[in-house]
Every structure is written in C-alpha cells, then in structure tokens.
Amino acid sequence: MPTAHLTNLALHVAAGTAAILLGARILRRPLGDAAHRRAGLRFVRLTAVVVTTAALGLAVVRWMPLFAVLTLLVGYQLVSGLRAARTQAAGPQARVALAEAPGAGTVLRSTLGATNTSTR
Numbered sequence: 007m008p009t010a011h012l013t014n015l016a017l018h019v020a021a022g023t024a025a026i027l028l029g030a031r032i033l034r035r036p037l038g039d040a041a042h043r044r045a046g047l048r049f050v051r052l053t054a055v056v057v058t059t060a061a062l063g064l065a066v067v068r069w070m071p072l073f074a075v076l077t078l079l080v081g082y083q084l085v086s087g088l089r090a091a092r093t094q095a096a097g098p099q100a101r102v103a104l105a106e107a108p109g110a111g112t113v114l115r116s117t118l119g120a121t122n123t124s125t126r
Contacts, residue, residue, distance in 0.1 A: 011067050018059035025052035050088055057081045 007015075028049050035042045060077040064070065 011063070014059050014063055014067075018056060018063065021052045021055035021059065025049055025056060028052065046091070050084060053080070053084050057084065 028045060032042060032045045032049060035045065057077055057080055060073065060080075064074050064077060
C-alpha cells in the first residue's frame with residue numbers, strides 16, 4: 007500500500023476512535039454546560055475528519071458504493087445534528103416561528119387560495 011493511503015487510513019481510524027471515545031464521554035456529561043458544548047464541537051471536528059478521509063479514500067483509492075452511501079449519510083447526519091443543536095440553543099428564526107405558530111397553516115392555505123372543503 008502506498009504511504010499516502012496508509013496515512014489517510016491511519017488518520018481515519020485514529021479520528022474515528024477518538025470520536026467514539028469522546029462521544030461516550032459527552033453522553034455522560036450534563037446537557038448544555040460549556041464543557042459539553044466544547045466537547046461536542048471537538049466531536050464534530052473529529053467526525054468531519056472521518057468523513058473527509060473516507061471521501062478521499064473512496065475518490066482516490068477504491069470506489070465502493072456502500073461506503074460512499076455511508077459517508078454521505080454520516081456527513082448529512084453530522085451537519086443536520088449541528089444545525090439542530092444551534093437552532094435549539096438560539097431559538098428558531100422568525101420565519102420558522104411564524105410557520106409553526108397556531109393557525110399558520112390555515113392562514114397559509116387561505117393565502118394560496120385553498121377553500122375549506124369540510125362539510126358540517
């Protein structure tokens with residue numbers, strides 16, 4: 007195996023192992039304190055390294071569709087989890103809060119021209 011591939015593989019395994027161990031530690035910490043958030047950001051960085059090295063290995067070394075799907079899913083889950091955590095911490099944006107307000111669906115439907123089709 008070429009040295010570049012071994013280096014990529016070693017980085018992938020090391021970052022993955024560190025992310026798993028750190029993730030287990032994070033789950034035991036109180037939710038939401040500063041140390042939990044810092045550890046969570048480290049977890050995100052480690053997982054990003056795992057996804058990046060996996061994508062690099064797939065692109066350069068050997069294409070395997072199953073691992074390509076897994077890489078995409080982990081990357082998507084990472085980004086959506088980070089977005090969910092940030093939204094929970096900061097609160098929803100005004101347009102999201104408006105859409106989730108009581109009666110917003112009725113207002114939206116009436117604005118788009120839908121009529122009430124229920125019978126009484």
